[in-house]
Amino acid sequence: MTLPALAVSRRTRRTPFSPRVEELGVAGYTVYNHMLLATSFRGVEEDYHHLKSHVQIWDVGCERQVELKGPDAARLAQLMTVRDLSNTQIGQGLYAPLVDVDGGMVNDPVIQKLEEDRFWLSVADSDVWLWARGLAYGLGLDVEVSEPDVWPLAIQGPKADALMAAAFGDAVSGIRFFGFQPVAFKGHDFIIARSGWSKQGGFEIYVDRADLALDLWDFLWDAGRPFNVGPGCPNLIERIEGGLLSYGNDMTSENNPLECGLDRYCHVHGSFESLGREAVARIHDEGVKRKVRGLRIDGGPLKPCVEPWVVHDGSNAIGQVTSAAWSPDFACNVAFVMLNHGFWMPGQSVRVETLDGERGGIVSELPFPRPESAQAYA
Amino acid sequence: MTLPALAVSRRTRRTPFSPRVEELGVAGYTVYNHMLLATSFRGVEEDYHHLKSHVQIWDVGCERQVELKGPDAARLAQLMTVRDLSNTQIGQGLYAPLVDVDGGMVNDPVIQKLEEDRFWLSVADSDVWLWARGLAYGLGLDVEVSEPDVWPLAIQGPKADALMAAAFGDAVSGIRFFGFQPVAFKGHDFIIARSGWSKQGGFEIYVDRADLALDLWDFLWDAGRPFNVGPGCPNLIERIEGGLLSYGNDMTSENNPLECGLDRYCHVHGSFESLGREAVARIHDEGVKRKVRGLRIDGGPLKPCVEPWVVHDGSNAIGQVTSAAWSPDFACNVAFVMLNHGFWMPGQSVRVETLDGERGGIVSELPFPRPESAQAYA
Numbered sequence: 082m083t084l085p086a087l088a089v090s091r092r093t094r095r096t097p098f099s100p101r102v103e104e105l106g107v108a109g110y111t112v113y114n115h116m117l118l119a120t121s122f123r124g125v126e127e128d129y130h131h132l133k134s135h136v137q138i139w140d141v142g143c144e145r146q147v148e149l150k151g152p153d154a155a156r157l158a159q160l161m162t163v164r165d166l167s168n169t170q171i172g173q174g175l176y177a178p179l180v181d182v183d184g185g186m187v188n189d190p191v192i193q194k195l196e197e198d199r200f201w202l203s204v205a206d207s208d209v210w211l212w213a214r215g216l217a218y219g220l221g222l223d224v225e226v227s228e229p230d231v232w233p234l235a236i237q238g239p240k241a242d243a244l245m246a247a248a249f250g251d252a253v254s255g256i257r258f259f260g261f262q263p264v265a266f267k268g269h270d271f272i273i274a275r276s277g278w279s280k281q282g283g284f285e286i287y288v289d290r291a292d293l294a295l296d297l298w299d300f301l302w303d304a305g306r307p308f309n310v311g312p313g314c315p316n317l318i319e320r321i322e323g324g325l326l327s328y329g330n331d332m333t334s335e336n337n338p339l340e341c342g343l344d345r346y347c348h349v350h351g352s353f354e355s356l357g358r359e360a361v362a363r364i365h366d367e368g369v370k371r372k373v374r375g376l377r378i379d380g381g382p383l384k385p386c387v388e389p390w391v392v393h394d395g396s397n398a399i400g401q402v403t404s405a406a407w408s409p410d411f412a413c414n415v416a417f418v419m420l421n422h423g424f425w426m427p428g429q430s431v432r433v434e435t436l437d438g439e440r441g442g443i444v445s446e447l448p449f450p451r452p453e454s455a456q457a458y459a
Numbered sequence: 460m461t462l463p464a465l466a467v468s469r470r471t472r473r474t475p476f477s478p479r480v481e482e483l484g485v486a487g488y489t490v491y492n493h494m495l496l497a498t499s500f501r502g503v504e505e506d507y508h509h510l511k512s513h514v515q516i517w518d519v520g521c522e523r524q525v526e527l528k529g530p531d532a533a534r535l536a537q538l539m540t541v542r543d544l545s546n547t548q549i550g551q552g553l554y555a556p557l558v559d560v561d562g563g564m565v566n567d568p569v570i571q572k573l574e575e576d577r578f579w580l581s582v583a584d585s586d587v588w589l590w591a592r593g594l595a596y597g598l599g600l601d602v603e604v605s606e607p608d609v610w611p612l613a614i615q616g617p618k619a620d621a622l623m624a625a626a627f628g629d630a631v632s633g634i635r636f637f638g639f640q641p642v643a644f645k646g647h648d649f650i651i652a653r654s655g656w657s658k659q660g661g662f663e664i665y666v667d668r669a670d671l672a673l674d675l676w677d678f679l680w681d682a683g684r685p686f687n688v689g690p691g692c693p694n695l696i697e698r699i700e701g702g703l704l705s706y707g708n709d710m711t712s713e714n715n716p717l718e719c720g721l722d723r724y725c726h727v728h729g730s731f732e733s734l735g736r737e738a739v740a741r742i743h744d745e746g747v748k749r750k751v752r753g754l755r756i757d758g759g760p761l762k763p764c765v766e767p768w769v770v771h772d773g774s775n776a777i778g779q780v781t782s783a784a785w786s787p788d789f790a791c792n793v794a795f796v797m798l799n800h801g802f803w804m805p806g807q808s809v810r811v812e813t814l815d816g817e818r819g820g821i822v823s824e825l826p827f828p829r830p831e832s833a834q835a836y837a
Contacts, residue, residue: 111470329469389469
């Protein structure tokens with residue numbers, strides 16, 4: 082399928098890594114946080130196979146940091162999320178849904194606690210800095226909200242540990258999942274976290290020196306040669322298989338975190354001060370009206386899901402598909418679907434209005450079971 | 460020049476007009492407020508000639524409305540801007556810079572006063588709804604902030620009045636600049652304003668019925684046939700010639716409205732309650748350190764300005780170019796440049812580090828004088 086063309090301007094910001102991304106043959110871009118993000122290099126399917134077998138370097142500079150700094154930084158961070166941050170340690174990152182007073186999702190960042198009074202929110206695609214600034218001003222909080230010049234670089238894939246060990250020795254192997262620590266490169270300490278937007282394992286390097294960005298990329302690339310390193314980016318197929326929802330695609334401000342399956346990050350009955358906790362607690366107690374699920378869609382590959390596809394039960398609309406892709410490993414189309422109460426049980430049969438006509442589908446738990454067990458639904 | 464490809468997903472939202480935009484051969488897109496916006500159809504130059512001679516229909520659905528509604532709506536609108544809104548009438552729109560406490564620009568919408576307690580902010584590319592909600596919550600204001608389903612459709616060009624008269628008769632000819640009024644189509648009242656993001660004149664229709672969107676497009680298209688109607692979109696060349704700055708391109712949160720030449724929209728010494736007024740008043744009294752200007756750049760057409768180009772005086776950096784395009788009517792490259800104090804006088808010679816090497820340039824006032832008088836600087 083031919084993709085439309087993207088006209089780039091200063092507003093759709095480049096990153097310090099853009100020259101390498103282009104030299105390595107980026108085949109598609111999207112715009113994320115007003116910044117360029119690659120969507121494929123050798124094709125989404127070939128990238129997917131490579132990501133699941135080897136190791137990739139990803140320019141995720143678009144994963145902007147919103148910094149909260151000052152005496153009220155911890156209070157503001159807690160106000161913004163329904164996840165209890167009270168026991169967070171310095172050097173720890175937590176995935177945390179940001180929730181508005183009405184329970185609607187504003188974003189779903191990883192919150193990094195850098196110091197007692199300094200946090201980074203690694204945000205998905207919405208202007209969280211404006212939200213944080215509005216709250217800080219309105220509430221008279223003593224906190225500075227900024228978007229520092231930090232461009233994350235991700236190393237993802239089963240050979241990510243091997244690449245990083247070759248590059249940095251033992252310095253990174255001890256980093257636990259979502260933990261982070263400084264690692265020196267060319268005399269500068271870069272924060273490195275064990276994290277990343279795939280289920281293949283890996284790291285994210287918070288690159289806060291544009292002048293060292295290409296040197297770092299080249300250093301990692303050289304270290305990765307024995308491991309068949311390739312260029313990459315968040316992969317549509319792999320993220321659906323792995324159950325990684327995307328803010329703006331699979332959840333929006335119209336959704337609450339409970340219907341997005343983020344229950345374990347919602348401490349609704351805690352005693353901490355959070356904007357959205359009361360609304361989410363009420364939704365929790367009343368029971369959600371819809372839930373996100375996996376969906377295996379019958380038939381061959383489908384045109385991209387560029388706007389939600391209506392899902393029905395033969396007569397009534399019961400939900401919508403928000404992302405879909407052909408999975409070579411599952412040998413079927415995999416999708417995310419938001420389904421009304423009464424239709425979200427795994428095994429449920431539904432009909433989907435795709436761009437290639439109506440198709441049948443079977444509801445699945447998330448993340449999708451491995452292909453072997455998934456056969457049970459076939 | 461080959462543009463990179465854009466991978467579209469639900470997150471980069473389509474508009475109700477997208478089918479017509481695609482049928483009419485959109486040649487380039489950008490993403491604006493998380494939504495698709497065309498950047499050219501028959502090529503930026505051919506679109507430009509057509510826009511300046513005839514009339515175009517533009518899908519500017521990405522120009523999202525942020526609605527403020529409730530007893531504190533007027534207070535919140537005024538807090539967000541440094542333009543005095545106290546004498547605004549119902550049915551009036553005002554271009555109004557939104558400014559943060561530190562004087563940095565947050566957006567530059569047209570604020571429409573729909574009712575005493577109901578406003579629409581037609582926003583540029585930043586999540587103003589998050590900013591407004593954060594302020595409203597923090598300050599405990601009694602106001603509802605939403606992003607209603609409204610997708611503006613613009614009719615632009617010297618024959619826009621003729622098209623609209625053919626379509627709606629006398630109903631629209633009396634609308635004054637930036638005024639708006641309801642006009643019926645298929646039994647629904649659409650708000651129509653005399654406005655739009657070109658200097659060729661025209662209207663914007665605030666389409667709040669997705670089910671009527673394509674009917675309305677087709678109705679306008681038919682009415683425009685005698686006037687050589689064409690598909691169009693904000694045009695890079697025309698907007699630079701006309702001095703229309705773009706938020707995210709030519710001004711960001713790093714800029715205050717005074718250095719962006721928006722002095723006449725900054726009532727810095729008023730007595731109204733505004734977040735940014737004090738900071739902007741201080742900047743005004745101290746004098747700005749840099750100013751936006753036009754720049755005529757020597758030589759032939761240049762590669763696009765995808766990130767700021769350094770401007771220097773032969774030895775020191777003195778500013779940056781943020782947008783540039785070849786102007787057929789001026790027979791030179793026209794650009795926006797932010798220049799340090801001492802270098803912003805029209806007629807000043809500078810050097811620019813373009814992607815095609817160093818070029819000379821001559822500073823111009825904005826909007827650019829018509830080509831005849833512009834010769835005075837040559």
